[in-house]
Amino acid sequence: MPTESKVDVLVLGAGPAGLMCAQGLKRAGVNVRIIDKRPKKVAAGQADGVQPRTIEVLQSYGLAERLLREGNQMHMAFYNPSPNGGIERTGRTADITAPSARYPFEVTLHQGAIEAIFLDSMRELGLEVDRPIIPTALELSHDENELRDPQSYPVKVTLKHLDFGSEGQDDTEIVYAKFVVGADGAHSWVRKTLGIIMDGEQTDYIWGVVDLIPSTNFPDIRNRCAIHSSNGSCMIIPREGDKVRLYIQLSDKDVVVDKATGRVDKEKTKVGPEELLEVARKSFSPFTIEKAGEIDWWTIYLIGQRVAQKFSVHERVFIAGDACHTHSPKAGQGMNASMNDTHNLIWKMTYVLRGWADISLLRTYEFERRKYAQDLIAFDKKFSALFSGKPRTEECQDGVSHEAFLEAFQTFGAFSCGIGIHYSPSSIPSMPNITELKHQSLTSHQTVGMRILPHVFVRAADARPFEIQDLLPANTKWKLVVFVGDIGPGKIKQIERVAKLADDLGKSTGLLKRYEDGVFEILTICATVKECLNYTDLPEVLRPHWSRVLLDDVDMFGRTGGKGYDIYGVDPSQGAIIVVRPDGYVGTVTPLEGVKDLETYFDTFLIRTL
């Protein structure tokens, strides 16, 4: 008889999407299990670029410090054909063009090291990946009552332990799960088992990848380089330590494609890492590049650009990461989209499992993330075409010029770094009387549906500067960021408005009392300088702890902080309440008199206890 067990969430696949999911759920106290078919974690190669928004997200779980310590940070250089033959540098620029990026660079670190950050933090929380295990069957109940009840176990998954057979143990196991997340990669077993179709197509762009420690006289080997040469295109991605990744464009003459699978037939293709490096050398001329030591990892692939038609079945089995979208790796998006998929799901699943929110909240996962995946493919098509195109030279006047490439690079900047992600209004179930956008004008620079802008404020009690994002961690709570305006000496009218807000918030059946305890955290931001305010001046409901009152002021040395009301576009004589979702995105904005609007907003998806 196979072992049987129950679990709230079963995560299939321990790549970046699955690990993000499992650590976030575990951190939220959810009963979660994660399995993977590989006997060990990835050691080298694979994805390696972490975009600015993903760094912010990792920071919100307390995981960015190690990434920043171990990873490489890179900027950009462009090389194009030189009139003298070979290539020459046509420019250097920042890799990241989004002005509001808190971390204005892309970090590169091999996937194994990124997975280790998750694995070590999970271990501290008491969660390990079960491996090597594969799922062999998945059954989802058809009973509508069962599907609607978040406390039921409608998913039956059969698992096979790959390391059990030889010891005579039964290698089969049955798990009953409330929810299943399929984060099992581009060739997702979960997706195929559910019969979810991928929309899109294979491209004819073929690329080789080589990871190595180079010996070279190329002066930009530590910058991300887009090399357009008359001998082909090449991209350099510097990595942790002295490692460098080369992306090398190949032609269909070099490679044999298996027509059945649409994948490169590595057996029949005669190109190996040495041949890839030889192709790269032609692009590098007149500079030289040799390997110092062994090739670390290599691969060859065709770019597919596809999005799954559905991201879940009945909001009980979900797919995430490469299982729902594949695209070219050169813009460094894959791992980022994957981690942000499950980052979006964690808090929603947690709320439903806790009985705090209606199960319909989970529909917003597909609504928000599928839209993003479609945008990503559209972006990737443009970027890949530009990057794979011939460079413009005297002979090739319709090629891609440096200026055109640079312009496209900068136009796509906000999107590719993840800062531009913008969830549509009413992705949270629609509201009867207001929309999230009703009061958008109160925060003219903080768009509803986008992540809360980073900015440094100083704490009123001790003048210590803090990045606001660090005070809004991914701890499953909704944050009410109350910009109370200027309440310094003599600002009677604003002080009265704030007193009224405190009364509204403190009501016995009001916002702070009508849902489960622990839904909300309050952070108060005053447009008053430190000389003119004590934290004790605020009404108590707006200072649940001395650390929760901030000032829009510079620090003691004028090194950081100040002008925060401008950054968010809030008028200090008005104020505003910015509602930040547990994943760091802004849910809605209201005036200080908007507590009723907030009650309406939250009533649409939170379950009332009063």
Add this chain to the structure above:
Amino acid sequence: MPTESKVDVLVLGAGPAGLMCAQGLKRAGVNVRIIDKRPKKVAAGQADGVQPRTIEVLQSYGLAERLLREGNQMHMAFYNPSPNGGIERTGRTADITAPSARYPFEVTLHQGAIEAIFLDSMRELGLEVDRPIIPTALELSHDENELRDPQSYPVKVTLKHLDFGSEGQDDTEIVYAKFVVGADGAHSWVRKTLGIIMDGEQTDYIWGVVDLIPSTNFPDIRNRCAIHSSNGSCMIIPREGDKVRLYIQLSDKDVVVDKATGRVDKEKTKVGPEELLEVARKSFSPFTIEKAGEIDWWTIYLIGQRVAQKFSVHERVFIAGDACHTHSPKAGQGMNASMNDTHNLIWKMTYVLRGWADISLLRTYEFERRKYAQDLIAFDKKFSALFSGKPRTEECQDGVSHEAFLEAFQTFGAFSCGIGIHYSPSSIPSMPNITELKHQSLTSHQTVGMRILPHVFVRAADARPFEIQDLLPANTKWKLVVFVGDIGPGKIKQIERVAKLADDLGKSTGLLKRYEDGVFEILTICATVKECLNYTDLPEVLRPHWSRVLLDDVDMFGRTGGKGYDIYGVDPSQGAIIVVRPDGYVGTVTPLEGVKDLETYFDTFLIRTL
């Protein structure tokens, strides 16, 4: 028969001085043992203030990150008698007034947490504190040859294991050590055994200390507050979490002093934590303060201000920390002076043990640190008198005014934060032809004998900004920081000078070859902007790795960096070589043509291999 063993360095006492010493020696690969009489590490109370320079030092060992995460950072507020009775705030200011402080704040964290940072990092290196153990005898050889030979074991220490007796084991152990460090506190057994006299005297300042979580309406409870009230003086030190320490001035009527020991007789003194809090309440009026929960820790003491006459015997047994200097705790110096004592000793002892430097180098420990301790006592006398003095009021016109206190506070600022530590020239054994100060004018803002100034430069190869102190870690190496000047396009003369320097440095019997491998690290800083320089432009000896070339330029976003030559006072058309000791202090400065002077400098204390 007692167990006998040999060790290179035996450290007696696992407080901040001993732990700093042991972790630094272990990190340098020295065979070190550390013992302590306490069965467990300190859990609460004791010292708690970490000054800016000490944070820099901890960072140089990779230990500051956790301190900054766990500790509190504080600024300053002043309260004085109000004309209406009680007290009122007369000002708020930065706690740290040294403009070059990299960390412009004092961190407070209880001693147990600080010790834990050392203990955990030592554990990773494979070193634990042996405890509970006390030394019972110490014999130092009188044989001059033995004392001069750094590889001999001239110190015999008898140890007693306090937890052995009951199991019938022999609780005695004999250790033969090359060197012994007595970091065993104000009542040092090592100091007494060596017969070293403390110069100085007891004061009549009596203070009580209470650690608690307060419930209060005092608006500056999270700032370091100097309260001068007509009912006595009080200092508030906010701590980690919600904890606060109160220093409360007592009069000799409140306390019974044991005339034999000069210490407070806690048995006969009727004052306990509740009484201390009651005294504090009088200073706080009209504000209220109550304890929320239990008193965490408390004590009462008389301030002694003393310095040991000698800091070592024959450079084989050393004393460090409270064992060589005691002073008042209110300026937050004790733990800092202690850690910086052994930080000064670590690299010197390592060089002598490795056979890289003459044993006479160890004399500079007493020369440098005793001078500092004397300055510290002089500072403490002035500060304590001001702080314990009556406040100036209408009735008390000769009291200490807010202005006088503030001025003194700011005058003492550079010293009290540790940034001002200035080792005298020729503390390194004197040099025949030059002095370290000969070329001081080449770095007009970087004083020889003071710590290397912090500043952000960008790396030439990838434009990533770095704090220079992080590139000069406490890894026992001497750093040659080569300010090559502006070597951009057309700067032919400076490029030629740099080529000549590279030739001088590369000579087969020259500076980089004549001592043991691993003495030097080179860091090159160009006064050229990133658009105009490739790291590959530098001669190879000045770029031993791509990461070792920096530019004096802003980062890609203009957020940090730039104007570094101004900070150090180096002329970009001249350049300079700044020689940084392994402990971060500047040893000497030379022009680019000064390689001969450097050879002369290092020949005075490094042992030549060629």
